[in-house]
Amino acid sequence: MKINRTWMIGAFVLAGTGLTSLGATVATAEGMADSAAVKAQPHDTMTDMKQAPAKEAAAAMHMHHHDMTAGTMRSTVEYTLPAVTLVRDDGKAVSLVDELNDGRPVILTFIYTTCTTICPMVSQTFEELQGKLGADRDKVHLVSISIDPEQDTPARLRAYAARFDAGPEWQHYTGTVEASIAAQRAFNVYRGDKMNHTAVAFFRAAPGKPWLRIDGLATPAELLSAYHEVIASN
Structure with a gap:
């Protein structure tokens, strides 16, 4: 026995x-x-x-x-921004093109607030990146776009942003399903189902410049290094 x-x-x-x-x-x-x-x-x-x-x-x-x-993959890509309207976490309807082309370097990702795996890790990494940016923090535009706009109202995005101590330079966006999908497709992250979402971050020094894409769960140090690399190449 x-x-x-x-x-x-x-x-x-x-x-x-x-x-x-x-x-x-x-x-x-x-x-x-x-x-x-x-x-x-x-x-x-x-x-x-x-x-x-x-x-x-x-x-x-x-x-x-x-x-x-473990591991991330980098690539440099040209993306065409779609002419769509999103809703910022302060409730204001804005043009995605205008938001990303305001002259500031952009660090962008995609999230949804009910995610319990990848998104909290990505957002926590962005939170730590804020602190590591130092004096550059006020010069950068951090962008998180929801891939679940039906659930992610501006109020829910504000509550989510507060969980990660998002400063004024880090804004979250929602909108219609069509607008969200158009943004996802433009950055080649649309997977048809939010459960298939993967970790990805995008960096661009200025309007008209190519994007540095990092696929995978990058560390705050990796993101900071990527930011400095993009700025130096501008």
Whole structure:
């Protein structure tokens, strides 16, 4: 019974991490072991046998998480801004073209307020970037555009912005579904479903200049470096 119980524990833990085949291997090895020899094992050895599958599963989960979050990809792209009207978090209807072409360097991303995974991490990174910008903070326009405008009213965007201590240079935008999709398509981030949203940030030194695109969960230090790189190339 001890062997069977160990196999069940190993299979249950490993199945939850996609390692069922490894659980089966462990079970086969234990099933072939002589039961008398197993009973003769010291307590510590038996404990190690039971903990091994869990440790392997935890290691696999850590590696999977690391692979999902590690690494960014950079590209320089020319984008044509769509002539759409968005609604700023202060409730004012504005032209996207005018907002992005006001002369300031732009750092832009896409979010939605009910997101519980990528968006909070991206917004927290922007929050930390604000502090790292130092004296340049008042010269930059940080932009977050909602990909869920039906839910993200200006009031909800203001509450979301407050969670991340957004200063006056960091503004959030919503609007109609059509306007949001047009903005997403213009920056090649439209995926048809907000649940397929991925982390991405865009940098531009001035109107008419190309955009630096960073796909992936960049750190605040990476974003700051990208900002300085774009400004230096202007």
